[in-house]
Amino acid sequence: MIRPLLFACLLLVGSPAIAQENRVVSKCMAIAQSVPGITYANFTPGWQPVATANEAVTITYAGHSTYLIETPAGVRIATDFSGVYGSEFNPRVVTMNKAHRTHYTDHPPQGIEYVLRGWNPAGGPAHHALTVDDVTIRNVPTDIRHGAAMEKDGNSIFIFEVAGLCIGHLGHLHHRLDNAHYGAIGRLDIVMVPIDGGMTLSVQAMSDITTRLYSSMILPMHRHATPLSVFTRLMGDGFAVDFRSTDTLSVSLKTLPDRPTIVILSGV
Template identity: 30%
Template sequence: MYGVYAPPGYPPPGRLTVIDPFHEKDVGYPTPRTHADVVLITHDHFDHNRVDVIEGGFETIRAPGVYEVKGVTFRGIPSYHDSSHGRVRGGNTIYVFEMNGIKFCHLGDLGERLSNEKIKEIGDVDVLMIPVGGHFTIGPEEASEMVEKISPRITVPMHYKTPVIDFPIRPVDDFLRGKENVRRFSENEVEIRLPERSEIWVLHYG
């Protein structure tokens, strides 16, 4: 699960967007205890759709389309959770939105290589959240290709193997191998200040 917060004083003020909430009994990480203004669901699998753990009078977006919620425009772009046009794991929604003048793209559990047309539809991206673990999603090699084509300022890898989970996916180091400008954080909350050069941010899990 990821959250994007626009603090008071920024337009729109005090907005918190939560993406793909989960429960600890399903994935092993602590259940997120937070409120939200908007909850984005990339696909309706049990480890990505637990809106019941989120507090507040939030609005939920679950499908492709264009939505405006509390002053923020969210674009949901259709994609697939597998490389077989969704026949194995179904659909997946990519979300693109802007807060604090920063353009975010969350690829969800993307399982296919995106076409050039789809990448053009995504547009310019400052912060890209991308799965890298393979098996259920694209793996390190495909993710590296996507990062090169989308060319974000910050890449945040997700959906990779850690000591907490036993899913048959690959560790983040497989994606990081040979890459420069990697920053590892000891916390899972960071303030985003866009770097002059592209960087990869590895957040602490849990």
């Protein structure tokens, strides 16, 4: 489902929040309705690019915060990769966040072509904007909590644009998002949300963020001991709940649910 959100299909990513060396074309960047002098690329409910409407992306829950994404062209991506989950998938791309060693590794296996850290080891925000075959990957920096203090730009939300879909992984998010973050994220058709209830954010805070993003498909992760019912109840009756018996799903623009749906894969 493409919601009646005004967005530019050919907007160049280059805002200060996600400044990057390589400018990439984003199909997921939102534009405020109040911006003057803008011609909107599309705002018709139900619009779908013909070339990608039927192309399916495969998403598999590997464990913890690691989801495995396989694009129609066969590019394999593992999120929040520590080496514990997803290595058997032989990913070509891995993303990482440094909140805990369960979300990154200093020794990724040989054969991984792109290692995208959500922080910049040299300091300042991480800047990622690359296209690998049929997927464009970018990041939106967020801060990380160290005890009572916050480290600016210590982690990232990663966004994968593939087959017309906008897929976001919130990572080990430690704070609520402001309007600049939401603007930099743009439209997310699918969002992967940590619901541990404390190591990241409270379940209430995560449900507030998820509600505002209003994605067609919500994939919980990083659950620990939090009952799934706590999260689904806070999301309210406006969101359907779909328990799956397998750890893998296939999704395309054409098969996105008509109603925002929390999809709980096996293992979550």
